[in-house]
Amino acid sequence: MTETERSGARPVVGVGDHVRVRVLNPPGHNRAPSYVRGRNGVVVRAVGDGRFPDEAAAVGADARREAIWTVAFAGTELWGPDAGPRDTVHVDLFETYLERT
């Protein structure tokens, strides 16, 4: 996936896709909760788009817009075998944070 593909002009993931949250630790702002980084989930909903927060924190309203997806994670994927087998956590994530698996 190139940076151009991540520009928000064209969605690179869609509802139903299996995704992994990229492990990113940029020096500035980041809006991917650390407990989902590197974890696998399924895209369940298109939220719409918004200003990419990592960029917006630095440049404000001029930040690029990007698609936001709700990703469902199994509790056991996040917390291990002791998590409730029927529990899920749904997290809204900007597209840059995601890669298809």
Place this chain on the structure above:
Amino acid sequence: MSGHHRNGELQARVNVLLALAEERGIVDREEIDRRIETLGRSVSPVNGARMVVRAWGDPAYRERLLDDAGAAAGELGFAGGGYSSEIRLHAVANTPEVHNVVVCTLCSCYPLAWLGPPPAWYKSEAYRSRVVRDPRGVLAEFGTTLPDDVEVRVWDASAEARYLVVPMAPDGVDTLSEEDQLARVTRDCLIGVAVP
């Protein structure tokens, strides 16, 4: 609950920033007071309760609510918006198979423009860190015990959407007056830690 001891320090910083912004003509303190007053008058959890009770009695409204909650709120005169027009409202419905509960692990995102300010516990580090990891345990502490075969969906509002839980109607809802139905849909039901 951790986190509260920092409020004093935070308030002091806000006061300094506000004084500077006022001094430089960026903000007008009277305008800020007016906005806070308007918010306090126009939004409360009763707005969400009205949406839920309407959905209980009107399947077509329920469908619109689950499809586009912002528009469905607007139908009842709850405009939302406020500090950011980009914030979208999304309603998630409890069913016999699924129970929903809302959190913001990164800060305290909440459908404030529709429901008013969140309760203090919603902003506590204890709630935010525990409800994603052990939702059933946290719900039980709120007095909500769910059968093992019910899926618990935790919604972590970390971007441009805010979540509202649509609880199931209690048994015998038809025998309750509208006022009694509204009273059953508490703020905690709309967050998902309680059921009517």
